[in-house]
Amino acid sequence: MDVVIEKKLSGYKQIALEKLDNILLTIFGRKDLIIEPEIIRILDSFANMAWLKSKGFDKIFKLSSTLPPKTKTLVYMIFANLVTFKHVLDQISLLKSSSLLENDGIKDFHIIVVPSLFFVFRNLVESEGFAGIVNLHSFSWDFLKIDRNLLILEFPSTFQQIYIQKDKSLLSSIAKSLRVFTMVHKRPNMILTCGQNSEKVVEMLMQLKKPTNNDNPDFNAMIVIDRNVDYPSCLLTPVTYSGLMLELFDMKAGILNIEGENKISNGKLDILKEESKQLENHEDIKTLRMCGTSDELYTANKYKHFAEVVNIIKAESKSLEQEKRKYSRDMNLDQMKNFVEQNLPRVAAQKKVLYKHLIICEKIVQEMSLNFEKLQNVEEMILRYENRKQIISFIDESMSTNAHNLNVLRVMALIHIFNGYSGDEIHRLVQNYLNAFGHKNIHIFHNLFKAKLFPNILKPSSTNLIKIASNLTKKTPFMTDAIKFKLIPIIENEILDKKKPTARKKCPSYVFNGNYIPYIAQVAQVLLQAQNFHDISPKLSTFDVKILCNDESNLKSLNDTQNVKLFPLKPKTMFIFVIGGITYAEVAACKIIESLTGATIVVASDEVTNGMNLIKSVS
Structure with missing residues (x-):
């Protein structure tokens, strides 16, 4: 990796410090900090205890049901969660009431909300009668560098909010962090998106004008992709x-x-x-x-x-x-x-x-x-589309002898994506799962359906039954697209020798024992090896990819894009962002592409995840 790029990636820590310092400069005097427990380790990665002490904090407490000790100024730091925010306001109400009675009251209350301060929070402050009493601040640390080529936002529950609850409010926070990225590294010459959420984020990003200086961007290409475009990279078991x-x-x-x-x-x-x-x-x-x-x-x-x-x-x-x-x-x-x-x-x-x-x-x-x-x-x-009875028997056996509430669902979701289910199979598997783990978990299957990880079991209809039946007689749409895009090497009879775990180190499928190539790694390889636009157009058209080049401000489909003179990419630098979590298997696969092409690939996401975390967020 270029030394300049590496220094810039390490500089996000300083950016976060300066942003937090600007907020703290508006909060005068000695103060105490009450911090949500999930934020503590993140905050410590760029602002340690000594730094906080130097900014006027006397004591630091974890946010809990217990009221903090009385002091003149209290500063809360929490994630943008409405339940947590209401809990903080309830604490402030109790503290304010007790301080009025004792006539030695707390003078200032401040709430720092991460990563964005949404309108609903301001509205709640006014409705609770705290306008002019509670001061609200918005803070985002943007990217945390947790590896040489890995940046993470550490936004909690992003997948759940965006893909299950269909709450898109965090997309604006992601776009703001990507704006910071383009300010530091300049806007890439080419931006690709795959997925509806990615398109929305890039559209927000385009509100930031391209810098007027003539410096070349640090990254020639940027890829922004939705997590639901490639679920298998989460659901499959890694071997790294x-x-x-x-x-x-x-x-x-x-x-x-x-x-x-x-x-x-x-x-x-x-x-x-x-x-x-x-x-x-x-x-x-x-x-x-x-x-x-x-x-x-x-x-x-x-x-x-x-x-x-x-x-x-x-x-x-x-x-x-x-x-x-x-x-x-x-x-x-x-x-x-x-x-x-x-x-x-x-x-x-x-x-x-x-x-x-x-x-x-x-x-x-x-x-x-x-x-x-x-x-x-x-x-x-499952990837080979064979031995279905053995696969279903494995799930039945897992629920009785090795029952794990999340991993069983993980395999069930994988079957849905690649093979589909019959109506009888759906009924039997759901019933067995509820018998093993309790009928209180029936909502999980509705959430899986909303995330497109399982069929709809709550509203059976003739249309659904026909669709389910058709899935058994032909490959699922994802399976068809994955084969076209060559994500499944074993379909081509390129079988990994299981006795030689290093035999396929030169293929990104190595991270899944030779069974599957992560989508982002395959896209990166196509772009880095392309000599002209016609080398990428037929390959990427399998998925709903849109592109934005040079000084353009609107995304276009590949069919509407012509005369792109960006290939071959020189220098071979690429930034990839996944909305909804990235896995270490995907990071490792991109590392293999780096070594094969001599490129520099930096990957980023809102969090590092895996199949178990993904299913847990659904449940």
């Missing part, structure tokens, strides 16, 4: 180390939490849960930093096949043992002193890092090994 980490553990602002109950055991029926081991009582053992380069073991192996990483960690462990054995009683005093001063601290630090990865690998093997190979085979059968 970083991808499997998120199958088990939660991550926030690039910090992986490896303590407590993992996501797989948490989703199982109580009767199937096993007692988990307690980690050592050290904070640095309970978390793993997935951002930065301090953990060399993770940095070097994060996008490798898990089987390969296990062997590497074993070798590292043996090497470390040999390093420790170099200490000998036969050493003279100077040799001992040199070993203790130079080698011992390094060995101790390596041991601590290695221990974390041993814990992670052990938990991955413990939770996933029994079912992993079988699940991989089932996913391959």
Whole structure:
């Protein structure tokens, strides 16, 4: 990556600090901060405790049901959630009432809302009688750099709001952050969109005029894509180390939490849960930093096949043992002193890092090994459109012997996307799921339908039945498009040798064991290898792609676009944004495209997600 681009990507931290500082400059005097718990780790990534203290904060509290101590000025920082906002106003009402009675009241209340302050919040303040008492501020930290080529907005519940609740208010916040991106890196010469939400975001983005200077943009092309264009990249099980980490553990602002109950055991029926081991009582053992380069073991192996990483960690462990054995009683005093001063601290630090990865690998093997190979085979059968009875039997078996409320739905959604269902199958699978996990979960299937992840079970009609029946006699629309766009290598009989996990490192399908190529990686490869516009038009027309070139201000379909003289892309620089979450499998696939084409690809999204998180947001 170009040094200038890398420095600019690291500069978003300073932009966030300055934006927050501008807000705090309007809040005078000593003050206390009450912060929503989900924001704490994000805030700490760019504004640590020392910085906050320097801005006049005396104490910092987590937002809870307990009232904070009285002080002259209270500053709340919360996400743009109406329920949370109402809870804060209720606290302020209680604090205001008690301070009036005691005549030593709090003078100022401030609420900083992330990422945007919507009209409904101002309206609620007025209706609650707090106009002129509560001061409202809007703040967005824009992009957090959590890896060399990965930027995240860390907006919570984006997928749920946009794709389930059909609430598009966050699109304006995404567009504002992309405006900041174009200010820092200049507007790309070409912008591609895929999906209705992506089109709306780019239309908002175009309200910002192109800079008047003649500097070339840092990124030649920008791709903005809806998450629902490529669900399989979320639903399929990754084989890369970083991808499997998120199958088990939660991550926030690039910090992986490896303590407590993992996501797989948490989703199982109580009767199937096993007692988990307690980690050592050290904070640095309970978390793993997935951002930065301090953990060399993770940095070097994060996008490798898990089987390969296990062997590497074993070798590292043996090497470390040999390093420790170099200490000998036969050493003279100077040799001992040199070993203790130079080698011992390094060995101790390596041991601590290695221990974390041993814990992670052990938990991955413990939770996933029994079912992993079988699940991989089932996913391959779904993609191959074969052995349907075996696939349905796997789901039935999973709900009785390895019942996990989210992963079962994950496979069911994958079948819907690629193969479709018969009416009898829908009825039986839904009934079995409700019997296993409770009839209170009936709403999940309605939400899955709204996200286009399952058929509509609430309003059966003759039209729906005909559509369902037709899906069984032919491939689903997505399956047809995926084959045309060559997203499924196994359809072309390009089978990965399962005994050689590194055999397909030169294909982005490597991240899914050779079964599937993430859509964004395939689009990136098409654009980077194209010599002219005619090289991309027939390939990208499979999906609803629109394009905006140079100084144009309106998106056009590929058929309406002519005389595009941007190809071949030079320099080969590309920015990709996914609305609704991006997976580490997709990031790894783009990394492979980088190495194949010599390009620079930076990927971004509102959050890093996976299939389990996606289904959880639906449920």
